Amino acid sequence: MPVIALVGALDTKGAEYTFLADRVTALGGRPLLVDVGVLGEPSLTARIGRDLIAELGGGSLAELRERGDRNAAMTVMARGAAGALADLAATGDVDGVLAVGGSNAAYVMAEICGRLPFGFPKVLVSTIAAGDTRSYVRETDLTLMYPVVDINGLNRLSRPVLANAAQACVGMATSRYAEPADSAPLVGVSMFGVTTTCGANVVRGLDDRGFEALTFHSTGVGGRTLEALVRAGTIRGVADLTTTELADELVGGVCSAGPDRLTAAATTGVPQVVSVGALDMANFYDTVPPEYAGRQLYPHNPAVTLMRTTAGECAELGRRIAARLNPSIAPVAVLFPRRGLSQLSTPGGVFHDPAADDALFQALRDGLRPGIELHEFDTDINDPVVSRTAVDLLAGWLEKETP
Incomplete structure (x- = not known):
């Protein structure tokens, strides 16, 4: 009988959570209501009542009510709920979490x-599931x-959705x-996309050496997820x-x-091999900011426009990479392909500069x-010699760590 935590504001969403609790029970689960209302x-x-949640979040329900500050209240209640659910999950006392609102x-x-x-x-x-969800999904495997x-009472449209959500969570x-x-x-x-050949070769090479590669698309969310999994101890090495x-940060x-x-x-x-793939570009949706008028642009597709980074920007990127790698306490190497940072900056390419x-290379050196x-390397990033070197270096370090 799986225990499903139903987390929500039980003052404003009572009908919805009553329905969810009934559905979880009907599906063979056991609902555990967690109140984050104020x-x-x-x-x-x-x-798990709101008083305890507020206490776990470092506050008190009475103080939150007296202040009347919704932002402060949600910060405390979210922190308390996160702590409570983390403890329950660690002890095996809860098997899934579902929230609506x-x-x-x-x-x-x-x-x-x-x-x-x-x-x-x-x-x-x-309702946020139809908008920009990056600040909510973050680096997790949250199902939306x-x-x-709107979540405002029960009706012929909301009931099937809530029922499906309960069934999904119980099923998981x-x-x-x-x-x-x-x-x-x-x-x-x-x-x-412009370094796919390199990435695919690295994955195959690591697989041949007995490792399992997780590929992260460098769109912002991918990089944040990679960093989070390294900090969590999930990932043993990084290419x-x-x-x-x-x-894009710059x-x-x-x-x-x-x-x-x-x-x-x-x-x-964590050992890492680092390179400069696609540092020849920054990405923009729809329109490029007016301060970059006159810059070298390339339409990647109808939704994305790429902008070539300048020598000054590349020099700053080299300094930033060096500053972030210098504190490394594990083996690290940097690979620099002199004939193209992506498939767009090879000789004759639209971003060839x-x-x-060279400004990037000099700043790194x-x-x-x-x-x-x-x-x-006197090659571009997608040449097999780059990926082969990355695999040999990283796999060699990791194989020495293996008892």
Whole structure:
């Protein structure tokens, strides 16, 4: 009988959570109601009440009510709910989590999911599911359902959606997949469309050496997920050959992974091979900001426009890479292909700019501390010699760690 935590504001969503609890029970599960409401009186009784949730979040319900600050209240309640669910999951006392509501429910669920392990059933029914969900999904495997109508009582449209959500969560918890204990060590690989050949070759090479490669698309979310899994101890080594997200961070592109990109492996002692894949470009949706008028642009597809990075920007990117790699406490090497950072900057390509590439190389050479190898290639990023070198270096380090 799987235990499904139903997390929500039981003062405003009582009818919906009563329906969900009934459905979970009918499906053979056991509902565990967790109340994160603050202002109104709950219309049904929770197993884990709002007073305890507020306390676990570092506050008190009375203080939150007195302040009347919704933002502060949601911060405390989300933190408390995340702590409570993390403890229950760790002890095996809950098997899945389901929440419904608007942006507040989504924020609470995002905080909870950040504390739960990968593969743990997580379902959110929310109106935010039809919008930009990056700040809610973050780096988790949260399952989203769009309710079509607002979560405001039960009707002929909302009931089937809520019923499906309950069935999905119970089904996940009942038939949860368990990875074999003798699975191959995991290695993270970064890749972009213009470095696909390199990424695919690295994955095949690592597989031949007995490792399992996880590929992350360098669109911002991919980089953040890679960093999170390294910090969590899930990933044993990193072939971070496509660091294009750093360019978007620098110029304000849409694929930035934030200031923590390229820091997790260095600080946690995870071996890594790093390259400069697709640092010849930054990404923009629809229109490029007016301050970049006159820059060299290339339409990647009808929704994405690429902008070539300048020599000055490349020099700054080289300095940033060096600064983030220098604290590394595990083996690290940098691979630099002199004849193209992507398939667009090879000789004759639309982004071919040897001066910009050279500025990047010089900044790396000047900035990297002694002990970090800088391998130079008279090829482009997608040449097999680059991927083969990456595999040989990384697999060699990891194989020495294996007893």
